[in-house]
Amino acid sequence: MTERLDGPQAPLEDDTSGGSASGPDETPRKQRLIGPSPTVALVFLLPAAVLLGIWVVYPIVYSIFRSLFDAAGSGFVGLGNYMTIFTDPSMLTTIRNNLIWVVVAPIIVTTLGLIFAVLTERIKWATAFKLIVFMPMAVSLMAAGVIFRLVYDEDPDKGVANAVLTTIHDTFSSSQGYPEARPREGDQSAVAADKGAVVTKQPVQVGQPVLIPIVGIKPQIMPSDAQPAKAAPPGNDLSGTVWFDFTAGGGGKNGAVDASEKGLPGMTVEAVKDGTVAGTATTADDGTFRFDGLPAGSYVVRLPQSNFQAAYHGLTWLGPTLITPAIIGAFIWVWAGFAMVLIAAGLAAIPRDSLEAARIDGATEWQVFRRITVPLLSPVLLVVFVTMIINTLKVFDLVFIIAPPSVQPQSNVVALEMWRVSFGGGNNQGLGSALAIFLLILVLPFMIMNIRRFRREDT
Amino acid sequence: MTTATAAAPAEVHAGAPRRTVITRIVDRLGGGAVQVALVLLGLFWLVPTLGLMVVSLRSVKVNSAEGWWTIFTKPAELTIENYRNLLASGFTSSFWNTVFITVPTTILVIGIAAMAAYAFAWMDFPGRDLGFLIVVGLLIVPIQIALIPVASFYGGVGIFGTIPGVVLFHVAFGLPFAIFLLRNFFVGIPASLLEAARMDGASEVKIFVRVVFPLGKPAIASLGIFQFLWVWNDMLIALVFANPENQPMTKALQSQMRQFGSNVDILSSGAFLSLIIPLVLFFAFQRYFVQGMMAGSVK
Numbered sequence: 239m240t241e242r243l244d245g246p247q248a249p250l251e252d253d254t255s256g257g258s259a260s261g262p263d264e265t266p267r268k269q270r271l272i273g274p275s276p277t278v279a280l281v282f283l284l285p286a287a288v289l290l291g292i293w294v295v296y297p298i299v300y301s302i303f304r305s306l307f308d309a310a311g312s313g314f315v316g317l318g319n320y321m322t323i324f325t326d327p328s329m330l331t332t333i334r335n336n337l338i339w340v341v342v343a344p345i346i347v348t349t350l351g352l353i354f355a356v357l358t359e360r361i362k363w364a365t366a367f368k369l370i371v372f373m374p375m376a377v378s379l380m381a382a383g384v385i386f387r388l389v390y391d392e393d394p395d396k397g398v399a400n401a402v403l404t405t406i407h408d409t410f411s412s413s414q415g416y417p418e419a420r421p422r423e424g425d426q427s428a429v430a431a432d433k434g435a436v437v438t439k440q441p442v443q444v445g446q447p448v449l450i451p452i453v454g455i456k457p458q459i460m461p462s463d464a465q466p467a468k469a470a471p472p473g474n475d476l477s478g479t480v481w482f483d484f485t486a487g488g489g490g491k492n493g494a495v496d497a498s499e500k501g502l503p504g505m506t507v508e509a510v511k512d513g514t515v516a517g518t519a520t521t522a523d524d525g526t527f528r529f530d531g532l533p534a535g536s537y538v539v540r541l542p543q544s545n546f547q548a549a550y551h552g553l554t555w556l557g558p559t560l561i562t563p564a565i566i567g568a569f570i571w572v573w574a575g576f577a578m579v580l581i582a583a584g585l586a587a588i589p590r591d592s593l594e595a596a597r598i599d600g601a602t603e604w605q606v607f608r609r610i611t612v613p614l615l616s617p618v619l620l621v622v623f624v625t626m627i628i629n630t631l632k633v634f635d636l637v638f639i640i641a642p643p644s645v646q647p648q649s650n651v652v653a654l655e656m657w658r659v660s661f662g663g664g665n666n667q668g669l670g671s672a673l674a675i676f677l678l679i680l681v682l683p684f685m686i687m688n689i690r691r692f693r694r695e696d697t
Numbered sequence: 698m699t700t701a702t703a704a705a706p707a708e709v710h711a712g713a714p715r716r717t718v719i720t721r722i723v724d725r726l727g728g729g730a731v732q733v734a735l736v737l738l739g740l741f742w743l744v745p746t747l748g749l750m751v752v753s754l755r756s757v758k759v760n761s762a763e764g765w766w767t768i769f770t771k772p773a774e775l776t777i778e779n780y781r782n783l784l785a786s787g788f789t790s791s792f793w794n795t796v797f798i799t800v801p802t803t804i805l806v807i808g809i810a811a812m813a814a815y816a817f818a819w820m821d822f823p824g825r826d827l828g829f830l831i832v833v834g835l836l837i838v839p840i841q842i843a844l845i846p847v848a849s850f851y852g853g854v855g856i857f858g859t860i861p862g863v864v865l866f867h868v869a870f871g872l873p874f875a876i877f878l879l880r881n882f883f884v885g886i887p888a889s890l891l892e893a894a895r896m897d898g899a900s901e902v903k904i905f906v907r908v909v910f911p912l913g914k915p916a917i918a919s920l921g922i923f924q925f926l927w928v929w930n931d932m933l934i935a936l937v938f939a940n941p942e943n944q945p946m947t948k949a950l951q952s953q954m955r956q957f958g959s960n961v962d963i964l965s966s967g968a969f970l971s972l973i974i975p976l977v978l979f980f981a982f983q984r985y986f987v988q989g990m991m992a993g994s995v996k
Contacts, residue, residue, distance in 0.1 A: 273819065273820050273821045273895075274820055274901045276820075276821070276822035276823065278820065278901050279816045279820040279821070279822035279825075280822065282812040282813060282815060282816035282820065282901070282905075283812070283813050283816050283817075283828070285809045285812065285813075286809050286810065286812070286813035286872050286876060287813075289809065289865070289868055289869040289872060290832075290835065290869060290872055290873070292850070292869070293843055293847060293865065293866060293869030293870065294835055294838060294842075294843060294869055294870065294873075295835075296846065297842055297843035297845075297846035297847060298838070298842055298843075300845075300846035301842050301843075301845065301846060304845060304846070354738070357731055357734070357735055358735065361731070361732065361735060366739075367735055367738075367739050369980070369983070370739050370742050370743050371738070371739070371742045372983075372987075373742070373746070373976070373979065374742070374746075375979075375986075375990075376926055376972075376975045376976055376978070376979035376986070377746070377930070377972045377975060377976070378929070378930030378931075378932065378947055378971060378972060378975070379930065379932065380930070380932045380947040380950055380951060380968065380971070381749070381930075381968040381969070381971055381972045383954075384749065384950070384964050384965065384968040385745045385746060385748070385749045385968070386745065387957055388745075388748055388749060388752055388765075388961075388965070389745050389748065394764075395762075395763055395764050396760070396761075396763075396764055396765075397764075398744060398745070398748055398764070398765075398766065401764055401766070571741075571742065571745065574742075575742075576990065579987055579990070579991075580990075580991065583991065628837050631839075632839050632840075632841075634933055635932050635933065638932075638951075639951070639954060642957065643955060653839065653841055656841045656844075657841070657844070657933065657936070657937070660844065660845055661844070661848075661936070661937055667845045670844075670845055671845055673841070674839070674841040674842045674844070674845065675842070677839045677841050677842070678838065678839060678842050681837050681838075681839060684837060685834050685836075685837055685838075686834075688833055688834070688836060688837065689830050689833050689834050692830070692833045693830070
């Protein structure tokens with residue numbers, strides 16, 4: 239904490255001026271001392287000037303010219319390449335995606351950074367939290383891409399995003415789905431299909447076990463924890479068995495629970511009286527169910543339609559619809575720490591007495607936050623926000639790595655398209671140059687903003 | 698720049714708890730709720746990386762059968778098999794390529810930028826202010842602008858695909874930020890010190906090496922760590938300018954992405970190996986890293 243970039247003069251003077259012979263008559267910073275000749279300055283500047291000239295400045299000029307020529311570089315096309323950018327349907331998708339990025343990501347990152355900075359102000363383990371959130375800044379976007387390809391894996395048994403979603407979903411609704419399953423129907427059978435549900439044809443009496451034979455279950459849907467089906471023992475409750483009435487390799491009696499046949503766990507069973515649901519039960523691993531404490535009488539037993547819908551497997555994160563939001567999620571994961579640390583530093587620099595004064599004047603805490611804290615933070619918030627806009631305009635690696643090849647057209651952004659058309663198989667360096675210039679024009683306002691702000695602050 | 702001048706101690710550390718408006722709001726919301734929320738958010742940030750680590754330490758077969766979180770109930774499944782396969786597949790050479798690209802770039806950027814920054818800060822020459830404004834302007838030039846021109850230029854001089862070509866590109870695009878950062882630090886060096894040295898007849902080179910460089914150490918450390926991580930983690934420049942025998946880890950891994958499913962073993966272990974060194978550096982020098990980020994947040 240001793241070395242600070244924010245105010246280097248003070249500590250450096252403390253370290254050195256004591257032993258210096260020059261005494262108290264300091265030269266003001268703006269007044270230049272007897273310096274070396276401009277030739278010496280040129281020598282010191284030369285390596286940087288050459289590198290910046292050849293690798294940065296000359297390419298800007300070259301790209302402007304190159305963007306006016308066709309793929310081969312021999313035919314002059316004027317603004318044709320720029321026309322392509324704004325008319326080609328896939329290019330328009332690309333620009334639309336960039337627009338989504340610029341509108342959504344900087345706001346979320348800045349807001350999240352503000353929330354994190356505020357929340358951690360008083361927490362004892364704030365350092366640990368900040369280190370964890372800040373850590374992705376050190377990781378390559380390539381590695382972050384691999385990390386999120388794993389997170390977004392569609393299989394809830396592999397991807398943690400869908401694992402969390404399915405867990406939450408299953409906590410609130412029945413876990414097992416048996417799509418395409420249907421009752422074994424026929425004269426012998428006691429049950430029939432009814433508007434997607436399965437119901438007993440006749441009302442059943444309490445104490446009389448119900449048999450609900452089900453067929454049409456694909457082997458891969460059969461839950462691994464299914465046990466051999468058992469007929470429910472007769473008792474004083476309404477009970478029964480839902481099972482897969484199919485004996486592999488043939489044999490077995492239709493509508494009867496045979497030795498090798500399995501119960502269907504996780505089925506929701508309803509007891510219906512006069513059109514209203516009087517009780518709900520769920521089948522056990524052996525397919526048996528039991529309604530506890532149902533009043534005596536006769537009920538229709540129903541397996542509601544929800545049992546026959548496919549089980550919830552989360553979202554297709556890496557599909558064409560969700561791919562851009564998914565990648566923005568990864569971007570937020572990478573950059574929230576940056577926003578948090580910058581805003582936290584700004585928060586620490588707010589003078590306490592102006593807050594106290596407002597509070598003494600009777601302002602509520604929320605008013606103090608809205609009217610004083612946020613306005614005082616606004617320069618920092620602006621820096622974070624603008625940095626994020628520039629970053630979203632340039633976003634490349636995350637899209638390139640996270641989007642699978644088949645959905646890259648739907649997730650494309652300008653920086654990636656520039657690489658694709660020039661080097662990634664497109665081989666059209668005229669269009670590539672136009673895209674590069676387009677990108678430069680997009681960041682140009684911020685470049686001017688930086689220069690202006692620097693001139694204002696440095697004089 | 699705003700933050701660089703306005704910000705108090707640039708630290709990830711929270712420092713001593715302070716009573717502010719906001720902390721009072723937090724108190725009213727209930728410290729407990731905030732703690733729980735932060736634990737959940739912390740998990741949100743930690744879990745993805747943890748997942749990569751566990752996946753990289755489990756066999757292909759286990760990974761395709763079950764989620765990495767089952768590790769908490771079956772810790773015996775950990776294996777370094779993936780890493781052994783990765784090293785056998787020639788990944789070591791791309792690791793060394795990353796090193797051979799990153800280390801020279803970092804040294805060159807520091808040296809060249811420090812010279813220019815010293816000139817901008819303490820020498821008088823015509824066009825100095827304009828020159829520095831150009832540097833500020835170049836801070837956010839997108840790399841894409843130079844890919845095509847430099848590729849054709851490299852083709853002409855015969856360094857396309859080589860490590861020096863990649864290094865020079867990195868150096869050039871690292872310079873604006875580096876000059877900006879160091880110049881702003883160097884102007885803070887007390888004039889009396891330089892004046893005394895010049896009165897004593899010390900050459901500019903000697904002043905640069907003996908006075909400016911040692912006094913600039915904190916800023917140079919920030920720049921060094923920042924530059925190192927930036928080059929180490931780059932993929933785009935490598936993608937265009939490094940041919941397969943000179944490719945760094947990021948490009949080597951990228952070439953495996955097409956068959957993500959069947960290459961999870963190589964990709965997870967390779968990605969984890971590539972982020973270990975940045976992570977160690979980050980934890981060791983996070984103070985400098987944060988300082989560099991603050992000072993350069995216009996980028």
